[in-house]
Amino acid sequence: MAEAPEAAWQRDTSVLVIAAHPDDEAIGAGRLLADHVGPVRCVTLTAGERCHGDHADLDDVARKRLREWAEALSVLGVTRVETRRWPDGDLAGHEGEATEVVAALAAEADVVLAPWRHDPHPDHEAAGRVGAAAAQTAGVPLWGYLVWTPYWFPAAEITRRGATLRVYPTSERAGRLRTEAIARHRSQIEPQHPAVRPVVPPELVDRHECQMLVQEPDEQNA
Numbered sequence: 001m002a003e004a005p006e007a008a009w010q011r012d013t014s015v016l017v018i019a020a021h022p023d024d025e026a027i028g029a030g031r032l033l034a035d036h037v038g039p040v041r042c043v044t045l046t047a048g049e050r051c052h053g054d055h056a057d058l059d060d061v062a063r064k065r066l067r068e069w070a071e072a073l074s075v076l077g078v079t080r081v082e083t084r085r086w087p088d089g090d091l092a093g094h095e096g097e098a099t100e101v102v103a104a105l106a107a108e109a110d111v112v113l114a115p116w117r118h119d120p121h122p123d124h125e126a127a128g129r130v131g132a133a134a135a136q137t138a139g140v141p142l143w144g145y146l147v148w149t150p151y152w153f154p155a156a157e158i159t160r161r162g163a164t165l166r167v168y169p170t171s172e173r174a175g176r177l178r179t180e181a182i183a184r185h186r187s188q189i190e191p192q193h194p195a196v197r198p199v200v201p202p203e204l205v206d207r208h209e210c211q212m213l214v215q216e217p218d219e220q221n222a
């Protein structure tokens with residue numbers, strides 16, 4: 001893995017972080033966000049209301065998840081941006097609208113963070129494409145963060161696909177704050193039923209041993 005990206009991360013850099021679901025940024029970028037000196041804003045493109053299946057009360061799940069998101073962001077010192085949101089599981093069907101909203105926010109940022117566009121979840125892939133299009137429109141650099149990738153395949157697979165993988169050094173304190181932020185997502189880390197695994201298994205959280213960032217070859221502009 002290459003060394004940390006520096007140019008885009010000077011003090012007082014304004015960061016916009018995009019999530020597909022309310023816990024993505026804590027899992028995949030929590031250390032970086034906790035350590036960052038400068039304004040960080042976060043937007044989630046869905047409320048993650050389908051995480052317990054369609055039989056659940058979707059409005060109730062959405063409310064709960066957005067409450068957990070607000071709590072987790074305050075642990076990380078991140079400002080939440082309230083925007084329109086799109087259906088969990090079908091972000092790809094609304095990319096154009098989402099890109100317009102995110103591009104307007106990206107225009108006020110120095111760097112955009114979004115889920116890596118090949119992170120193995122359809123909404124994460126869509127959020128990655130939205131982030132790339134919005135960053136390009138706004139003329140700011142984009143970095144991808146990983147959510148499910150370390151759970152499903154080894155880091156070597158990322159570089160095999162032509163992307164650059166970097167380790168971004170963070171403090172021990174940032175690691176603790178990330179853990180604390182993820183703990184606020186109770187609906188994701190606690191089993192909803194004794195016989196069912198939690199939505200976010202502990203192995204997923206643990207496989208993020210450090211803060212990783214990814215950049216696609218056509219995004220190497222930071």
Ligand SMILES: [Zn+2]
Nearest residue numbers: 020021024147
């Ligand atoms: Zn997600």
